[in-house]
Amino acid sequence: MALVLSTGEAMGDALTRIAGYRALRIAFPAHRIVHVCRWSSSLLGPLASLAAELVDEIIEGQSLTRGPRPVRDIIRGVGNVEIVIDLRSNMGAAWSFVATAGIRLRYVANVALYGLRRGFRASFEARPESNSRRFHRAVELAAGRLLPFDPFVAVGGAAALAAERVMPEGARFVLLAPGTAHSPKAWPPANWVALARHLATRGVQPLFAVGPQELGERAWIERELPGTAVVDMRSVRGTGDLPWLFHALAARAVGSVTVEGGIGHLVATTGRPLVTISGATDLRRWRPVTPYHWSASARDFGSRRTEDVPLEAVVARAEEMITFADRTLSTISILPAASMKRLAG
Template sequence: MARRSKGFSACSGASPDHCRGFDAGPTRRATAISVGAARFITFGAYSLWIKPGFAVFLHKPLEACCPLEIRPNGSALAMNLPAPLLIFYVRNDALGDGLLRIPALRAARTAFPQSRIVYGSMHRSSLTGVLRRHAAPLVDDFRTIVPLSTILAEFARPGRPMTVVDFRTGVPALIVAKLQLLARGVRYEPNFAGHLLSSHWRARWTLRPEHNAWRYHRLIERLAGRHLPFDHRLEVSQAARVLAGQIRGADRRPLILLGGNSKGSNKMMSDAQVAAMATNLIEAGYQVLYLVTPGNGPTPQSLAARESRLVTIGPDLGLDVEAFGDLLLALGEIADAYVGMEGGLGHLFATVMTPTVIINHGANIERWRPLSNRVEVVTAPRRGRSANISDTPVEAILEATHRLLATSRRDHPEPAAH
């Protein structure tokens, strides 16, 4: 039993935005009931639900909201109590975008293990495609190409605390979303630079991290009110490792992976670039594989005509998108280096810490740098929309590649042979 005077309010330190104070009137007797990890405190007709990370006043009798099974020891088991809802919302996810969001999803699952996590997007997401195997354990429901308002309406329940973490950019749009969610009583954690929209008197002030992956992760730390582990690595399946070993065969020369395909016409490498790089590296004693990925760029036929010793890996293997992504991870795990454009493949190989050379034609490298420990950056002659990766001199790419190979080594051993 406990007594509280007029004006009582309560709040958990982790999520003060979920609190609702009320005037309790004259001094009243409070009754506490434990419900699993949650705790209910009743004040006459009012009830307060306190759960790690959340605190919400229910303006109706407790039993009307949450039927209880009272146990002999005085504890109670809530029946049909809705789990708190945590919604991530994005505009779209290319391969690199999805990879950089995974550390934030891991942090959210760690910080809010009882919450129902929903991942929504305005357009398509790589987390429901090539990365689905890695994202599925972190997300309870995916809703791609669905408006945020529709997701909120689908999962809303009486008494359910709801939070939206918005990875979209553009402050005007974030302000509009904040006002719309405020009217619904939904807590809002928007991306930088709109993060000030989620400030409150107990919020921990934070500087904006430079890298996008750290920015997304920082939003979850702000929401949880504490530091959380950051882990961007992906697990490699044993089946993919076996297939990678079969592709490599008995050749034990150091392995170099090349990538040059892209859906953007100014972001792909030319046949001449790839063939010249392959010739130089093969003659220097390396085994070289070219990765044929979706988009425009060199084809196996055009490369074979220029450099017959170059092996290409692509659609002819007959793998679906997830299996091919797993194979790329397995190859990256045993490769000495990956050489390609700034983009999704560089981020994918960073999840298995492959040393990388990337050719950048205008991206903010502080925000988009692959999270591998060894990265060399080659800048295209021009920047912006008029820049073409194919204009980058082969000599500059090879210089960076040989420098990387001469001065670095993997910071973990290759997986054991099976």
């Protein structure tokens, strides 16, 4: 059995771990993969359709920060644990390292230099910059070999049909995901309006993606941009379908522009171009998994507030994205062979 420990798994966390989970499956095909987290996992919520591929069991609400004894009890409780990978880089990882003392298993934690290891050759190496690569590398260390890095998610058939009804084949559009104006990650509505109008002058239709917790945003979109397409809960039958409609639309789009968060990480798993607008978040660490990623970060302008990202910077990144997509993406396949096989299946 392979045990994965973490604080929790919001949507962005889970999506950045896809490649690592798949590598774990490849390296240890006979092992059950059990994810134990202190809080909750989105793999039991909006990403439930991915759970069966990635993990066999998820145990939420566990005490992982009160010393080694609770962690040792968890290890004994699930039984026959041979591999422990702790995704945390704080004191919690130290407790799990102590908890595994005297137990015959392989252990690695996502700490600096991967310095906490047990059961295999001890050495140190710098962690990759991004979280997605860090988890994947931890799995490689546990396996003792290099493994494929596949973070992509194929578009589901039902979602693809729904996306075609929203934007028919050949439509030239950019998906915009502003999030909620009440979030500290928000970029001002007036800037989104200006960006949408600029895209229209380029012959690119803006399409707004409004999540189930963001329904109030539709009012300013309709007021300031009458006739602009909006995808929200009105576009689907159930809440669980909405993220996958966004995902399918992103796969058809010229590209997407989103604030830093779960929707951005979700559309990145299509492998399509993405511009991320961020404030305090370090995008080197939380880089979305698409290879075609642009950033407009407040950090580049001496701030940690998303609202301080200049409109001109986002417009410039969007222009680069559109130009790149027009010149390049029509001639290459984005998804790797494994993901294309899943898509065909």
